Amino acid sequence: MSKLQSIRGMRDILPEESEGMSRIEDAAKQCLHSFGYSELRLPLIESTALFERGVGDGTDIVEKEMFNIDSRDGEPLSLRPEGTAGCVRAAIQHGLAFNRISRLWYRGPMFRYERPQKGRYRQFEQIGAEAFGIAKPALDAELIDINHQLFARLGVDEHMKLRINTIGSFAERRTYVEALRAHLESNRDALDADSLRRLERSPLRILDSKHSETRAVIANAPKIEDFLDADSMHHFEQVLEHLQSLGIGFEIDPYLVRGLDYYTHTVFEFETKQLGAQGAVSAGGRYDGLVEGLGGRAAPGAGFAIGIDRLLLLCQSVNTEQASPRSSLLYCVATDEDSLKAMMSIGNQLRKDLAGVPVVVDTQGGKLGTQMRRADREGARWTIIAGESERAEGVLTLKPMREVGEQSRLKYDALVLRLLEAHGGLS
RNA sequence: GUGGGCGUAGCUCAGCAGGUAGAGCUCCGGAUUGUGGAUCCGGCGGUCGUGGGUUCAAGCCCCAUCGUCCACCCCA
Numbered sequence: 001m002s003k004l005q006s007i008r009g010m011r012d013i014l015p016e017e018s019e020g021m022s023r024i025e026d027a028a029k030q031c032l033h034s035f036g037y038s039e040l041r042l043p044l045i046e047s048t049a050l051f052e053r054g055v056g057d058g059t060d061i062v063e064k065e066m067f068n069i070d071s072r073d074g075e076p077l078s079l080r081p082e083g084t085a086g087c088v089r090a091a092i093q094h095g096l097a098f099n100r101i102s103r104l105w106y107r108g109p110m111f112r113y114e115r116p117q118k119g120r121y122r123q124f125e126q127i128g129a130e131a132f133g134i135a136k137p138a139l140d141a142e143l144i145d146i147n148h149q150l151f152a153r154l155g156v157d158e159h160m161k162l163r164i165n166t167i168g169s170f171a172e173r174r175t176y177v178e179a180l181r182a183h184l185e186s187n188r189d190a191l192d193a194d195s196l197r198r199l200e201r202s203p204l205r206i207l208d209s210k211h212s213e214t215r216a217v218i219a220n221a222p223k224i225e226d227f228l229d230a231d232s233m234h235h236f237e238q239v240l241e242h243l244q245s246l247g248i249g250f251e252i253d254p255y256l257v258r259g260l261d262y263y264t265h266t267v268f269e270f271e272t273k274q275l276g277a278q279g280a281v282s283a284g285g286r287y288d289g290l291v292e293g294l295g296g297r298a299a300p301g302a303g304f305a306i307g308i309d310r311l312l313l314l315c316q317s318v319n320t321e322q323a324s325p326r327s328s329l330l331y332c333v334a335t336d337e338d339s340l341k342a343m344m345s346i347g348n349q350l351r352k353d354l355a356g357v358p359v360v361v362d363t364q365g366g367k368l369g370t371q372m373r374r375a376d377r378e379g380a381r382w383t384i385i386a387g388e389s390e391r392a393e394g395v396l397t398l399k400p401m402r403e404v405g406e407q408s409r410l411k412y413d414a415l416v417l418r419l420l421e422a423h424g425g426l427s
Numbered sequence: 428g429u430g431g432g433c434g435u436a437g438c439u440c441a442g443c444a445g446g447u448a449g450a451g452c453u454c455c456g457g458a459u460u461g462u463g464g465a466u467c468c469g470g471c472g473g474u475c476g477u478g479g480g481u482u483c484a485a486g487c488c489c490c491a492u493c494g495u496c497c498a499c500c501c502c503a
Contacts, residue, residue: 008494060501064428082503114428114501126503194500211501259502269503280503307503335461370456372463380463387461401463 009114009122020312021125025107026155028127028306029149035142035331037103037129042086044109045069048076054085054294058201065112067122083128084287084303086264091132092296099297101133107308119278119310121214123154128284130303132291137235140266140286141242143304147270147282148248150306156272156314160281162249164268165256166236167204168228170289173264176227177203187217206261207255223254231267239266262287266302274317275310282306328423330354330379331401332361335373335387343386346396346412353416357423376401380418 006012013021029039029258048068055062067079080086083106092099096104107127114120129146131139144162151157167173181203188196192211199206225233233288243250253410258267267285284304292298307313332347334340340363360378362371368385375383385397388407398415399407410418 005494065501092429110503112502115495115499120502124503128503277498277500278502283503305503312503368461369459369463372461374463376463382454383463385462389461397462399462407462 004025009116011121011123017312020315021308024308024311024315025127027153028107028150028308031146031153032105032127032129034149035103035146037131037146040090040104040106041088042080042083042090042106042108043110044080045077046080046086046089048078050085050089050294051078051081054088054262054290055082055185055304059261060260061259065114067111067113081112082110082260083108083126083305084130084260084290087128087130087303088290088294088296088301091130092291092294094368097132097135097291097301101131102133103401105129110225111347119307119313121309126305127308128303129303130301132301134302135288135300137238137266138242138266139302141246141248141380143284143302144243144248144250144268145246147304147306148246151270153309154315156311156318159272159274159314159318160270161272161385162270163253163256164243164250165230165253166228166239166265167257167263167267168224168232169264171420172227172229172232173204173224176222176224179227180204180207181221183221184217186379190214190217200237204257205259207257217317218255221288225254235265256282259413260287262293264288264366272314274314278310280307281310281314320359327379327381327402328357329378329380329418330359330382330384331367331375331378332359332384332386333375334362334365335368335385338397339386339388339391342391343384346384346386348415351414354423356416357419382422386414 032039048066051062051066057063061081066081069077069079071077086095087104087106091102091104096102105128108125109123110126111123113122116122129143131143144164148157151160168176181199184191184195184199184203184206188199190213191199191206192214195206195209195211195214206214207221207368209215209218227234240250240252256267256269258269261393263285265286265288267283268281270281271279272281273279282304284302286300286302288300288302291301306358323405330350332343332350334343340361343361344363347359350357350359360380362374364374365371368387372383381400381402383399383401384405385399387397390396393409395409395411396415397409398418408418
């Protein structure tokens with residue numbers, strides 16, 4: 001029997017990384033909250049049909065990347081490969097998208113059966129936001145702005161490039177796709193194998209092909225903008241004007257196409273070069289037909305999703321040093337059993353009196369020198385020592401570990417005061 | 428799903444004409460009866476990813492398999 005280990009593409013996030021991840025999640029949560037978005041907690045498992053209808057049954061995600069589950073009662077279920085479909089389903093089910101405006105966000109793991117790679121895991125963490133009931137271009141800009149604000153807060157906006165495009169309404173896209181397909185058909189000799197395979201099902205996706213010969217064909221292909229009506233053009237222009245007014249840089253990429261069928265009009269993607277091949281950190285767009293497509297009363301919608309694992313990788317590659325959250329650690333050691341018993345209660349009292357300061361009581365024991373070494377390795381800022389002599393006098397020894405200064409023997413109340421003073425506001 | 432690189436101690440890695448495994452760091456103990464970070468000394472720790480094969484003998488060669496990394500692909 002082989003060793004037990006995590007299954008392919010599923011990773012453990014260890015304390016060191018977990019801290020960084022929490023920082024990002026907290027920042028994102030704050031940011032979304034500051035824009036008035038409310039959190040939604042959604043199931044990890046949904047009916048397979050939801051993704052087939054929502055994401056599109058011809059998409060790679062649904063066709064070959066879903067983790068499908070045996071539900072025991074026959075209904076095909078899937079681990080969610082993305083969050084929008086579930087969020088829209090919930091919005092419809094609970095009336096959040098009916099005759100009202102909703103601003104929602106969610107987070108959690110998504111699952112896709114892909115070949116693992118840097119920045120690409122089979123279970124990955126996403127934070128997404130969706131807004132329903134607003135058809136105006138200002139919403140598209142606001143969603144992009146949320147990303148922009150968050151990236152700035154995390155200090156990574158310098159490394160992020162925003163690409164944006166419009167793919168028109170469903171109807172406009174249909175005519176465009178026909179024209180595009182015709183053009184590609186007449187040049188099929190120059191297309192690569194992957195693109196040929198897509199010709200039938202999703203010719204739009206050929207637009208972002210990397211093959212040089214295919215790209216040559218694409219360069220002469222009809223452009224979506226020639227198929228948009230005045231309203232669609234105006235919508236896109238308005239989005240761009242808002243971005244300019246918000247001071248957000250962007251690049252129009254006529255070949256930017258999303259791999260999910262539900263998008264209409266605005267699509268965008270924040271991309272970085274720091275991460276290698278998996279550079280898409282956040283992406284989203286408008287999906288005015290999705291609510292209706294999933295059985296709700298027609299309502300406009302738009303949203304985005306941020307890949308937290310990738311954002312973390314980016315933060316790690318950009319921010320070299322990070323403040324240790326253990327910098328306030330208080331380490332308590334005892335030299336004998338009776339002192340240890342007393343110390344465990346004192347620890348609890350300290351946790352109340354110094355709320356926010358982590359208090360570790362050394363439960364392993366041993367020689368004082370050994371415990372002191374442990375305190376040092378744990379990164380303690382202070383050590384509190386209790387032994388027979390302290391017990392006899394009713395005091396505790398407080399020793400600073402990271403700064404100059406002598407240790408002192410203090411009664412409990414004085415010790416708490418000293419610590420509160422030293423920690424000031426406390427971080 | 429396709430291609431390539433890599434899997435030796437908890438971590439980073441060495442080992443090679445195929446002869447039965449090593450270093451640094453970590454950890455534990457001591458030098459230093461109640462005081463950490465430095466130094467020195469000692470110790471714990473490996474079915475060499477797994478399974479087969481070739482061989483008197485395999486960490487090293489062959490096959491398979493799993494994992495991992497990178498790229499394709501896809502996307503967050």
